[in-house]
Amino acid sequence: MAQLLARDLGVKVEFVDMEDLTALPRLLATGRVDLAMTGMVVTPERAGEMPFSGPYLDETLAFVVKDRLREEFSSWATIRDLGAFPVTVPDSPYYIDRVKTRAPALKLQVVDTIKQIEDGLKKGTFDAVVLPAERGSVLTLLYPKYTVVVPEPGIVKIPLAYPVARRDQEWVQFVNTWIELKRRDGTIDALYGHWIVGKQATKREPRWSVIRNVLHWVD
Numbered sequence: 001m002a003q004l005l006a007r008d009l010g011v012k013v014e015f016v017d018m019e020d021l022t023a024l025p026r027l028l029a030t031g032r033v034d035l036a037m038t039g040m041v042v043t044p045e046r047a048g049e050m051p052f053s054g055p056y057l058d059e060t061l062a063f064v065v066k067d068r069l070r071e072e073f074s075s076w077a078t079i080r081d082l083g084a085f086p087v088t089v090p091d092s093p094y095y096i097d098r099v100k101t102r103a104p105a106l107k108l109q110v111v112d113t114i115k116q117i118e119d120g121l122k123k124g125t126f127d128a129v130v131l132p133a134e135r136g137s138v139l140t141l142l143y144p145k146y147t148v149v150v151p152e153p154g155i156v157k158i159p160l161a162y163p164v165a166r167r168d169q170e171w172v173q174f175v176n177t178w179i180e181l182k183r184r185d186g187t188i189d190a191l192y193g194h195w196i197v198g199k200q201a202t203k204r205e206p207r208w209s210v211i212r213n214v215l216h217w218v219d
Contacts, residue, residue, distance in 0.1 A: 001037055001056075001182070001188075001191065002015070002035075002037045004182070004187065005035075005178060008178065016032070016033055021038075024036055024050065024163060025049040025050045025163075028050050028051075028163055028164065028165045028166055029050070029165075029166045031165055031166075031167070033165060034164075034165045034171075035162050035163070035164055035165065035175065036162060036163040036164075037162055038163075039160050040160060040161065040162070040163060041059075041092060041094050041095075041158055041159070041160060042055065042159045042160070042161045043092075043093060043094045045093065046163075050163045050164070050166070051163065051164045051165075051166060051172055052161040052162065052163055052164065053161045053162040053163075053164055053172065053175045053176050053179060054161060054176045054179060054180075055159035055160060055161045056160060056161060056162065056179045056182075056183070056188060057159075057160045057188065057192065058157040058158060058159055058160070059132035059133070059134050059135070059157070059158040059160060060132060060133040060134065060150055060155060060156070060157060060158070061095070061098055061099075061130070061132065061133075061150075061155075061156035061157075061158055062130075062131060062132060062133035062136055062148050062149060062150045062151075063087070063128050063129065063130060063131070063136075063148070063149050063151065064121070064128070064129045064131050064136040064139060064140065064146050064147070064148055064149075065127065065128040065129075065146060065147060065149055066124075066127055066128070066145060066146055066147075067145060067146070067147050069127060069128060070147055070149055073128060073149040073151060074149055074151065074152070075151055075152050075153070076102045076103060076151045076152075076153075076154070079102070079103045079106070079151060080102075080103050080105065082103075082105075082106070083105050084105055084106065084107045085106055085107060085127075085128070086106075086107045086109055086127065086128075087099070087106050087107065087108055087109065087127075087128045087129070087130060088108075088109045088110075088111055088117065088120060088126045088128065088129040088130070089108045089109065089110055089111070089129070089130040090110075090111060090114070090117070090130065090131070091110050091111065091112050094158065095130050095158075096108060096110070098156050099130055102151075102154075108130075117129055117131070117139075118139065118142075121139055121142075121143040121146060122142075122143060124145060132158055133148050133150050134196045136148040137196070138196075162175060162179075
């Protein structure tokens with residue numbers, strides 16, 4: 001999306017690597033960063049710190065759980081029946097509040113980074129993790145002992161938007177208009193289908209060789 005925006009503006013992208021997201025409001029306020037395209041969840045707290053574009057995508061609140069726990073996390077009722085079951089959750093008030101409202105007895109274990117989540121899934125030390133279904137599905141490809149479950153009823157949607165520099169309303173309006181254009185012309189759906197769902201992904205074939213294609217000594 002950043003490359004497409006730069007193309008439409010007739011400029012080049014300058015990516016700013018930022019490990020500490022707490023510095024983002026300051027960078028936006030000073031103009032060091034024009035736009036943050038980080039898949040950031042919109043919350044009232046964040047909206048008070050920095051301007052946001054309109055949402056460009058909704059993610060779905062879900063649990064990444066070990067396969068044996070699939071049924072237990074299939075509904076909010078069965079989740080509540082688990083009582084003080086330990087569940088890992090990113091340090092996001094949005095996620096924490098939504099889960100606490102629906103299953104207050106769960107023992108939420110907050111982690112700071114996605115790397116901690118990936119390490120826990122890799123080692124198998126986490127039984128259940130709160131994540132968007134779209135991101136969780138990628139992790140289950142890497143760690144097949146886990147599966148994604150979206151509890152029912154009442155699917156929870158998580159709006160994603162771009163934090164915008166504190167310049168003027170013209171810049172915010174332009175970004176919003178641009179997002180709407182990309183939504184209507186199918187760009188966002190196509191990118192979502194490719195990068196998240198995996199549509200149109202093609203398997204890269206090995207180079208032709210005598211050993212493989214003629215003698216068939218290797219697959």
